[in-house]
Amino acid sequence: xxxxxxxxxxxxKFPEALVNECENKGQREITLAKSQFYETMRVLQxxxxxxxxxxxxxLGIDYTPRTPRFDLVYVLLxxxxxxxxxxxxxxxxxxxxPSVSSIWHSADWAExxxxxxxxxxxxxxxxxxRILTWKNFEGHPLRKDFPLxxxxxxxxxxxxxxxxxx
Amino acid sequence: MGIENYLQGENYMVTxxxxxxxxxxxxxxxxxxxxxxxxxxxxxxxxxxxxxxSRFGSEVFRPSPRQADLLIVSGTLTKxxxxxxxxxxxxxxxxxxxxxxxxxxxxxxxxxxxxxxxxVDQIIPVDVYIPGCPPRPEAVLAxxxxxxxxxxxxxxxxxxxxxG
Numbered sequence: 586x587x588x589x590x591x592x593x594x595x596x597x598k599f600p601e602a603l604v605n606e607c608e609n610k611g612q613r614e615i616t617l618a619k620s621q622f623y624e625t626m627r628v629l630q631x632x633x634x635x636x637x638x639x640x641x642x643x644l645g646i647d648y649t650p651r652t653p654r655f656d657l658v659y660v661l662l663x664x665x666x667x668x669x670x671x672x673x674x675x676x677x678x679x680x681x682x683p684s685v686s687s688i689w690h691s692a693d694w695a696e697x698x699x700x701x702x703x704x705x706x707x708x709x710x711x712x713x714x715r716i717l718t719w720k721n722f723e724g725h726p727l728r729k730d731f732p733l734x735x736x737x738x739x740x741x742x743x744x745x746x747x748x749x750x751x
Numbered sequence: 752m753g754i755e756n757y758l759q760g761e762n763y764m765v766t767x768x769x770x771x772x773x774x775x776x777x778x779x780x781x782x783x784x785x786x787x788x789x790x791x792x793x794x795x796x797x798x799x800x801x802x803x804x805s806r807f808g809s810e811v812f813r814p815s816p817r818q819a820d821l822l823i824v825s826g827t828l829t830k831x832x833x834x835x836x837x838x839x840x841x842x843x844x845x846x847x848x849x850x851x852x853x854x855x856x857x858x859x860x861x862x863x864x865x866x867x868x869x870x871v872d873q874i875i876p877v878d879v880y881i882p883g884c885p886p887r888p889e890a891v892l893a894x895x896x897x898x899x900x901x902x903x904x905x906x907x908x909x910x911x912x913x914x915g
Contacts, residue, residue: 718866719831726865735865742873744833 587634588613588668594632599625614671622674623683629661629670630688637661637670640689643696645703649729653677655705659685676705684710702727719749769907776820776846777902778808780895783819785839787826790853790885794825797888807895816842821898822875823891827855828868840875845912848902850894851877854884 592615595603602625605616617625629637639662646656659672676682684707686692696707697716704725707713715722724731757764786794797804798812813819816839828836840849851871854860857880859869871877878901881894908915 717831731865733864738863738865742830742833742868744830744837744874747830747834749831749834 587666590634591629591632594634595625595628598628609671612669612671614673616673616675619674619676619680619682623685623688626659626672626685626688629672635663635665635668637663638689639664640685640691640695641669643692643699645699645705645727647703647727647729653680655703657682657699657705678704679706681706681708683708684713686710701725704728714750719747721746721748772907773903773905777899780807780809780821780848780898780902781819782809782812782821782823783816783839783843784812784814785822785824785836787824787828787832788855790825790855793885793888794823794852794891797891802888802892804892804895807892807899809895816840817844819843820846821848821850823850823852824856824871824875824877825852825885827860827862828871828874829866830868831866833868833874836871837874846910848878848898849875850879850881850898852881852883852891852894853886854882857882860884 592603592606599621602617602621603615604618605614607614641660641662644658644660646658647654648656653675655676655678657674657676659674661670661672662668663670674682682705684692684696686696686707687709693711694716696710697713699705700707700710700713701715701717702725714720718726723736726735754764757766759765786792796802798809809821816822820843822840822843824836840847849871851857855862855867856871857877859867861884863869868874879894879897881890883890886894907913
């Protein structure tokens with residue numbers, strides 16, 4: 586009952602935000618548009634009926650021949666009735682996505698990971714820098730066009746080339 | 752058994768300095784704890800009572816590299832961590848030896864990727880390689896015995912740290 590209330594609240598407040606709502610393999614999933622994305626996430630976290638107060642993870646998916654290239658997936662959990670919600674957002678290459686780290690603090694490192702491995706930049710992030718690779722790593726490893734072995738695989742490795750955040 | 756077998760007369764023995772130094776070094780090799788990944792657990796397992804490593808002289812695993820003789824690189828070496836491995840190796844005092852334990856530190860293992868160094872010997876000189884994924888604790892002990900054999904048969908003036 587309260588999930589339907591939440592969807593109705595979003596539809597009333599932000600009529601263009603909700604693009605799709607379905608049930609995908611037993612999991613509730615909504616697809617949002619980029620306009621008013623931040624406000625919709627804020628409503629999802631703050632609404633009194635079913636507040637989604639835990640952000641479990643942020644995933645980036647690269648569907649390369651398709652434009653828009655990336656798909657951002659946010660996995661939300663509500664501790665009220667322990668139900669999950671999956672929020673999808675399509676993103677172009679180089680398009681800046683508003684950061685939700687001011688809503689859920691766990692988004693901080695999750696967005697750093699998506700930025701590092703997929704190259705999706707986030708605006709208004711407190712400290713957007715690479716987290717799994719190092720500072721002067723070139724490229725974004727988990728994109729489909731990044732070779733598995735990386736650059737210069739046949740040459741011997743020199744640790745002096747690594748420059749990392751201190 | 753012990754040193755008493757070499758005594759001649761009451762309290763003197765004849766030996767060479769090389770043999771004495773090598774004997775004492777080989778029987779008290781103290782490793783540095785440098786477990787990176789899954790092989791670290793097998794290294795820990797070799798210290799437990801089933802496979803006791805301290806009967807070979809490695810009684811204590813020193814956490815500080817400055818107090819250790821042996822660096823057992825156990826686990827996958829990522830490029831991000833390689834800077835630290837070099838730093839830890841440089842901090843060890845001579846004489847020092849390195850064991851590359853497991854296939855990830857010997858040759859990159861299953862990970863032929865952008866983030867894994869294909870073998871720790873690209874960064875530091877390795878004395879003994881222990882293959883396995885992960886090698887059984889008995890294999891770790893066999894590798895330690897090989898290091899002991901290497902120490903016993905080396906000449907003091909051919910060590911890399913010799914400056915005389």
